[in-house]
Amino acid sequence: MPxxxxxxxxxxxxxxxxxxxxxxxxxxxxxxxxxxxxxxEVTHTVIVQPSVYGTDNRSTLxxxxxxxxxxxxxxxVRSDISDAxxxxxxxxxxxxxxxxxxxxxxxxAEEIIALxxxxxxxxxxxxxxxxxxxxxxxxxxxxxVGAPLVFDHCGHCPMQNGGASPGFDLLCEAVxxxxxxxxxxAPYRLSRGDGPPYEDVIEISATLLRANPNxxxxxxxxxxxxxxxxxxAPHDLxxxxxxxxxxxxxxxxxxxENPKTLYGFxxxxxx
Numbered sequence: 681m682p683x684x685x686x687x688x689x690x691x692x693x694x695x696x697x698x699x700x701x702x703x704x705x706x707x708x709x710x711x712x713x714x715x716x717x718x719x720x721e722v723t724h725t726v727i728v729q730p731s732v733y734g735t736d737n738r739s740t741l742x743x744x745x746x747x748x749x750x751x752x753x754x755x756x757v758r759s760d761i762s763d764a765x766x767x768x769x770x771x772x773x774x775x776x777x778x779x780x781x782x783x784x785x786x787x788x789a790e791e792i793i794a795l796x797x798x799x800x801x802x803x804x805x806x807x808x809x810x811x812x813x814x815x816x817x818x819x820x821x822x823x824x825v826g827a828p829l830v831f832d833h834c835g836h837c838p839m840q841n842g843g844a845s846p847g848f849d850l851l852c853e854a855v856x857x858x859x860x861x862x863x864x865x866a867p868y869r870l871s872r873g874d875g876p877p878y879e880d881v882i883e884i885s886a887t888l889l890r891a892n893p894n895x896x897x898x899x900x901x902x903x904x905x906x907x908x909x910x911x912x913a914p915h916d917l918x919x920x921x922x923x924x925x926x927x928x929x930x931x932x933x934x935x936x937e938n939p940k941t942l943y944g945f946x947x948x949x950x951x
Contacts, residue, residue: 681932682723684939687832687865687899688713689730690743698734705732708903710743716902717914724945728754728807730905731780737769744773752943754778754807759791766802775943776805781815782836789817789824797826805829805861805942811836813845822854829859830942833866833901834888839880848884856891861942864888864934865899867920868909875909876916877923885924889934893925896934897942 690713691705713725729740737755744751754776755769777795779787796806805828812818812835822829835851837844854860864885867878874880889896898921904911925931939945 681936682940683721683935684724684726684898684943684945685717685720685722685900685902686726686897686939686943687728687863688725688902689728689905690739691730691732691903691905692739694742695733695736695739697732698736700734701732703732703906705730705905706903708905710746713902717900720900720914720918722900724750724752724939724943726752726754726775726899726939726943729756729778731756732905737774741769741772741774748773749946752945756780757795759787759795763798766799770802770804774804776807776830778807778809780809782809782811789821792821793824793826796829800827803944807832809833809836811838812847812851813837815847818847818850822850822859828861828942829854830861830863830897832863832899833869834862834864834881834885836869837884838870839872839884844884844887852887852891855888855895858892858895861895861897861938862888863897863899864921864924865897865917866901866904867917868904868907868912869901871909873909876912877920879923882920882923885920889924889930893930893933894938897939898934 691708727740727743729737735756740753744753753774755774756778807830809832837848855862867881870881871878872880
């Protein structure tokens with residue numbers, strides 16, 4: 681079965697680190713990534729622009745360029761980017777824009793909505809790294825956004841803060857209605873710190889899966905930047921996902937059918 685990892689990062693010397701970054705990453709190359717996830721037999725990958733590079737997308741897009749059939753990019757752009765530049769980024773493999781309030785990118789809701797309306801014609805989406813339990817504009821953005829929304833890491837509701845919340849309920853409703861997608865990823869970022877298999881996160885992840893399995897995705901979050909807990913092994917992350925989703929047919933939906941649709945991967949490239 682083909683598997684799409686919808687969330688990983690590349691850190692190399694191509695892009696310039698932002699002076700306002702909140703962490704400094706260790707080098708993490710595409711080769712290192714594939715060495716790490718080889719046992720999972722990942723066939724396609726979505727490379728997500730990390731916050732430390734700001735709008736310098738060269739590392740992310742350079743990695744995509746090594747195999748455009750198997751890689752896609754989620755990038756970060758300025759709000760005043762031209763339509764011509766957006767189209768050029770599409771040709772280079774970009775399929776969405778990342779908004780990152782969790783790491784200091786306080787983009788106003790109206791700006792998110794305006795960007796979403798501009799990228800809709802390209803078939804792109806807005807990817808949100810946000811704690812849905814603390815994000816005050818969540819309802820407004822969900823109601824007015826003009827393109828699909830994809831939420832990282834189960835909506836990033838830390839279990840230390842109680843996990844489920846009114847914001848989490850809003851996320852579940854948006855996933856259930858098909859207005860939003862969610863990545864069942866990075867359980868170690870939400871867990872109280874018990875380590876694999878991150879049992880305290882399973883119910884929140886399973887709740888999202890039950891809400892609408894056709895709007896759920898999986899991602900490794902490799903190389904797990906800016907975390908204090910031990911780095912998880914790839915098989916630990918897949919074991920956590922299998923605990924959430926024990927049905928093999930449903931796993932195929934999440935690991936292949938859903939991301940194939942969202943990111944535009946082709947069937948013939950899956951073998």
